Amino acid sequence: MTDRTRIKICGVTKPADVDAAVEAGADAIGLVFYPPSPRAVSVAAARALAARLPPFVTPVGLFVNADDEQIDAVLDSIPGMLLQFHGDEDAAECERHLHPYLKAARMQPGFDLLDFAARFSTARGFVLDAHVEGYGGAGEVFDWSLIPPGVQRPVVLSGGLHAANVIRAIEQVRPWAVDVSSGVESSRGVKDAAAIRRFCDAVREADARLAAAEA
Ligand SMILES: O=C(O)c1ccccc1N[C@@H]1O[C@H](COP(=O)(O)O)[C@@H](O)[C@H]1O
Numbered sequence: 001m002t003d004r005t006r007i008k009i010c011g012v013t014k015p016a017d018v019d020a021a022v023e024a025g026a027d028a029i030g031l032v033f034y035p036p037s038p039r040a041v042s043v044a045a046a047r048a049l050a051a052r053l054p055p056f057v058t059p060v061g062l063f064v065n066a067d068d069e070q071i072d073a074v075l076d077s078i079p080g081m082l083l084q085f086h087g088d089e090d091a092a093e094c095e096r097h098l099h100p101y102l103k104a105a106r107m108q109p110g111f112d113l114l115d116f117a118a119r120f121s122t123a124r125g126f127v128l129d130a131h132v133e134g135y136g137g138a139g140e141v142f143d144w145s146l147i148p149p150g151v152q153r154p155v156v157l158s159g160g161l162h163a164a165n166v167i168r169a170i171e172q173v174r175p176w177a178v179d180v181s182s183g184v185e186s187s188r189g190v191k192d193a194a195a196i197r198r199f200c201d202a203v204r205e206a207d208a209r210l211a212a213a214e215a
Contacts, residue, residue: 038189139182
């Protein structure tokens with residue numbers, strides 16, 4: 001059990017989004033390299049966005065079934081990036097860049113997360129998202145009771161989180177981190193600084209409640 005829940009604000013596309021996330025206390029920002037997404041950014045744009053980050057705030061590069069050349073181009077251009085594989089990649093594909101990565105698990109009834117975690121033995125953590133068409137960023141919540149106890153690596157809870165449900169999510173799941181995209185937007189693909197602030201404040205509120213309950 002950690003004393004604070006880490007926060008990733010995913011799908012930033014503008015300098016103001018990065019600044020809003022950092023000012024609100026986010027630990028990571030997500031840069032989407034998946035062309036069909038309304039949040040997709042070019043390598044050059046992502047490099048400029050990542051360059052705004054202060055130390056200890058991590059840029060995370062999100063890929064969906066990308067080819068090696070695309071991933072290597074991003075890694076060559078943006079130092080210090082954590083990879084997030086959000087598609088159907090197998091463990092060998094995730095590992096061949098010799099780079100730390102998170103693997104997304106598409107949660108639905110019958111999905112065996114413990115078996116999945118064993119297959120991705122080198123993943124630094126698992127982003128648990130709803131099983132949706134289009135792979136992610138859909139604002140859909142999954143049934144958190146599908147998460148089994150005993151996942152031995154950090155769980156990053158995602159899928160349809162927003163300021164009004166993240167406290168309940170943290171109290172129920174106790175994740176290492178939460179990851180949000182749609183829930184901090186004013187319209188699809190457009191981040192909202194006030195919503196980012198509300199989300200981060202709600203996470204802090206959840207942490208404070210848990211600390212008080214455990215004192
Ligand atoms: O953000 C996207 O557009 C995206 C596209 C394809 C795969 C994943 C994507 N985002 C990730 O999806 C989850 C849930 O997002 P939401 O909060 O429900 O909108 C999150 O992990 C994003 O990192």
